[in-house]
Amino acid sequence: MYLLYESASGYGLLETVGIDEISQNVDAVQESVVDFNRFGQIVNLTAFKPFESAADALEQCNAVSEGILTQELQSFLELNLPKVKPGKKVKYSVGVSEPKLGSAILEATGIPCVSNNYVLEFLRGVRLHFRLFIRELKEGDLEKAQLGLGHSYSRSKVKFNVNRVDNMIIQSICLLDTLDKDVNTFCMRVREWYSWHFPELVKIVNDNYNYAKVARFVKDKSKLDDDAIPALTEIVGDEDKAREVVEAAKASMGQDISPIDLINIENFALRVVELSEYRKQLHAYLVTKMQDVAPNLAALIGEMVGARLISHAGSLTNLAKYPASTVQILGAEKALFRALKTKGNTPKYGLIFHSSFIGRATARNKGRISRYLANKCSIASRIDCFSEVNTSIFGEKLREQVEERLEFYDKGVAPRKNVDVMKDAMKLAEDGKTDVTMEDAEAEPVKLENGEKKKKKKKKEAEEAAMDVETPVAETDGEKIKKKKKKEKEEKGKEDTDVVVVSTPVENGKKKKKKDKTVTTEPVEAVQENGGKKKRKHAEVPEAQVVEEAETPQKKKKEKKKKTAS
Structure with a gap:
């Protein structure tokens, strides 16, 4: 049996000598691996092919890990393994560490390959004593090759990109949320602690950050006088409040406090002030990081909400893979599963509820705008994740679309088509106008x-x-x-x-009437000749004539009947 070993410096082919594969077990191999003198009698080096460069080593290592047989490895095996005549069975096998690679070798060359615990123990011994098999390698050469290949291989697997370090955003937003809770808790502790000495200060200074700074500045209220008003004005930002603090200190109902307690309160207030300032620095860092990693998402929905979406999804890539329906309810999983369990109404929004768009929408349109906003967030995250150009133009245009959609829901103003908006964004991106601000981006195209x-x-x-x-x-x-x-x-x-109705003589006691359509009345012709108006005059005149003419024959008939009766 032969062993194929892929080291950081090249391929090695080793032959096992004087062992019975059936009788040997894993425990016996493990015992022989420890001592090189014993292991060197069982395993001998047959051939070694070094890699040409570090890039070649990385390429070969990636191919082996994916189970692909490269042309170099195939030629190395065919050159150094015993040749078999066509039609005859192969009497040896090759032990490999990757089963996929073994199947690829068998398919390409017809050489049977083995990958089991027995082979893996032999390969472990080869890895342990490989430097002793190859005498040309100096001490430390193999370790350097392993270190360089390990870094390059890990970098290729992780696909490290400096512009897509979304892990920093995830850690920053988590730390920011923790700092908000801690700062609020510590500020309340400072208020309760210092109120024992100066209780009136709580009603005068409402802001936690300013309260901690004032408490650290005032210290002992009995020593506060009018000379401290300018310094208090710088802290509070209002001269009237500063005078009010001084007046309240003169007539305060608080108890006196020892210098040691004041030192502890001062130190704790200093910690709170430092934490608040660090929180501001961290927020600024997060804003700049979002502009580098996800500028379109930040321009659309804001840095804080965008960072929370990335943190909840796990990475920007995961967020880009989510459909818009998932982005819409991201962060409301408990409410979703509770609604599914109780067969109630599912939530309309999750983390995107903190966006200003949903707050500005009416109660009727909150669900609609959240669905539309989630769709645009999904598009923006995909652009940020897979685009090679770092620009915020698309996010600004998507934000304009959401604004227009809000106007459409409120006032009925028809928004622009998505195709037209994206064409404008593509033109701006192609022109290289990546430094366009929100106002500039809205001014020219909208006009x-x-x-x-x-x-x-x-x-x-x-x-x-x-x-x-x-x-x-x-x-x-x-x-x-x-x-x-x-x-x-x-x-x-x-x-x-x-038409004149003509009466026919009575035959056999029956009366018959016939219409002669060829005969027309003379007054109509007279009206047409006198010309003028053809229709209404000749239409009125004949009616009277027709009645008279229709009545005259009836009168004649009645007279005839009377005569015959008489």
Whole structure:
């Protein structure tokens, strides 16, 4: 059996001699590994191929860890292993540390590979005594190669990037939250402690930070006089409050306190002041770090809320992988699972509730704006994570979109399309305007777009007005056409009524009436010749004539009946 060992300096091929693989067990191999004199009789070095450079060593190491057979390793094995005639079975095997690499060697070369505890113990012994197998290596060369390869291999696996150190943001926001709690607790302790000596100071100075500074400055209230007003004014920021502190100290109801107690109170107040100042420094550091790591997310939702989202997700990459629905309820997991358990309403928002957009929205639109804001946060985090250019233009444009969405919910103003906004952002990013502030970014494009909107609105209003003008005309024309058709029908009916009814002689006691449509009345022709108005005059005149003409034959018939009856 042969052993393939991948060291930091090159590939080594070793042969095991004088062992029975079936009878040997792991314990026996472990005993033989400890002593090199005994282990050197079992294992002999067959061949060694050093790596050409550190980059080549890293490439080969990555290939071995992923189970890929490189061309160099394949040629090394084929050159140094015993050759087998075609059609004959291989009588040896190769022990490897990675099973995937063994399957790749078997598939490419047909050499059987073994990877078990028995082989791993042999490879452990080879690793322990490898420097003694290769006499060309000097003392310390192998350790240097291992150190360099270890650093480069770890860096390639972690994919270290200076501009994406989101771990600093996670630690900073956690420390900031802890400092807020601690500073508040310590300030309350200072208030309670110093109020025993100067209780009136609590009502005069409300701010915790200023209270600790005033307590440290005043110390013993009995020694406070009008000369301390300028110094108190610098601390408090108001001369009236400073005078009020001095007047309250003269008539204070607090008890006297010993110098040792004052020293302890002063030291503790100093700690509180230092913690508050460090908290401000940490906040400034977090803001600058967010501008470097996630500028678009910071421009959209703010540095603090963006840092909390990254911290809760675990990293910026994890946040970028989350869908918008997950970002929306990130931080409200307890409420979500409680709602699912009780079959109640699920929460509308999580950490993004601290954004100013949701606070400005009405109660009806809070859910809508939180969903829209989560969508934009997801887009901004993906741009920050996977973009090669460090710019905040996209975040500023996304913030403008959220502002427009708020106006749409409140006033009904139609927002711009996402395609147009992203085109503007791409133009600004391509022009290299990465130093544009929020006001500048909002000023120029919005004015242009408002001008375009006004033009579009004017065009739309003109088109709508034209449509409004055209549609009634079309309706009036249609009505006129309908009226004309009705009039023509009436005229035809009237013309039919203008026809003279001719009575036929009675045959066999039956009466028959026929209409002669070819005969027209003379008054109609007279009206047409006298010309003028064809329709209404000749329509009115024949009606009376028709009635008279229709009545005359009936009268004649009645007279005939009377005569015959007589």
